[in-house]
Amino acid sequence: MSNIVREKVSKQLIEKKTLMVGAATNLFMAFAGWLAYYLSNSQALALDGNFSFVAFITVILALRVSAIKLNKSTTFPFGQFAYESLFSMVKGLMIIGMLLMALIVNIERVFHYLAGEPANILDTDVIFIYSVMMVFLCFSLAFYYKRQNKRLSNASTLLLAEYTGVKLDGLMSLGIGITLVSIRFIDIEGYFGFLHYIGDALLIIALVFLFGKEPLTLVRHSFIELAGGTLQNTKQKQHIESIIAKHLSEDGLLVDSYISKTGSCYLVVAYISITKLETIDGKAITATKAAIEAELNQHYPHSMLELSLK
Template sequence: MTAKKIEQKSLLAGIFVNFLMSCAGILVYRTTHIEALFVDAYFSVITFFSAIVSLVVSRLSSHRSKMFPGGFFVLEPLYSLFQSVLTVVLLSMSLMAVGLKAYAYFVHGEGSVLDVAPVVPYEMIMILLSWSLSYYYKKENHKIHNLSTMLFSETQGTFVDGTMSLGIGAAALILFFIRPNSSLGFLRYTGDFFITLLLVILTIKMPLQVIRSAFGEISGKLLLNPEIHRWIDICLKKHP
């Protein structure tokens, strides 16, 4: 099976899994109205649509024409760059939204108790699906010597999604045992702010790394990956 076929097969599997995760995430968010779940749910939605786009890009990138004799491979890092920038924007907007909610509670005493009961079982399923898909992407990309920028981007994205689910699930479990009238009761009103802040701190590094890598590829940066260098050397020695 060619590298492109492996890439496209992996992306197609990811589309199916991300569709299930997106539907479940939106349903639980609309039930609980926890802002951290908004981040988790719509991160899955973005991943779902980006997987569809990546499959289209994968099929187009190897096509050649008179104007582009080398193909359209620049679409791959361009896609990864766009996806990662969108992730950073989403994280920033969600942090601002929960920040305003926390401000309203601490300053004006306005807010409502978070319904965290459905969150823990949902997040356990999301962790299993996300990290399994991330491992699958990584394994398939390794088969083609990590040549796929898109599979690398999807690996990072789904791992971030699983990490976010882990953070939300752990925090929800703690919040579940806190009574609203206790000394820590304020967390039942503002817990989504602290959860979202923690998620941003934990996950912001990965999309920034993808942005740096994709921008370097678009701008013609020298290829420094030693594994790819070895693979090229082997090919050249076999076909002098």
């Protein structure tokens, strides 16, 4: 087994292990959210539990995508990396749909309360315990996803999607905990007493508008990948450009470059000058291309390099 193949297999195992840890953690958080909702009467905790359960389902799907993305066929001769981008886009759309549903349900709750319909009082003791536990788990998992993806040169679209989801879940849990626990210090008979009844609904409405941008960004970047657009990660783009320039700029060969990403697969096209090419030996060009490919594969194992005349 060559070093490049061994590196690809190793990185796929890192991704698989990380996703399995994420699946188990999200399933636990989902049941914790539903139990806390039952004990506290807080719709915000029900949303948090649902969010974690959706994350669990998507991680299971991500494991399947991770397992098949390297498979090549006549239809997918370079691998099935497009499923990674498709998965990320679908996950982003699912998060957006869930946030929209939560927004509609809780706006309706506020209107029902204003119309005089009875509402349950929140149990802030349960909310406090739940929030501390969830904030710790969510941010620990987010840190784990980010650290593992860094080991993969931040190339895993799957881990990026899961990181985005669990970070959003953690921020929601933090906001829920701080806001709803603060309600316990408000006089239920006072001017702000209504917060004991619909404080969580108002909080969810605020959280949807506050954190709704991240899944939109995830969907946008995934769509650009599927459509063959240029790489959106500025740091990665600059890094790849520096590798190309290091090998081609000295002889004045490099004119321009095009870099795109589909899932964890990178397509790098280096445009070289026709006039400069005439003065350089063909074997030297072949050796230079091999050197660039070797360096790219150290950081981005699933990368393809093409040289094009311009």
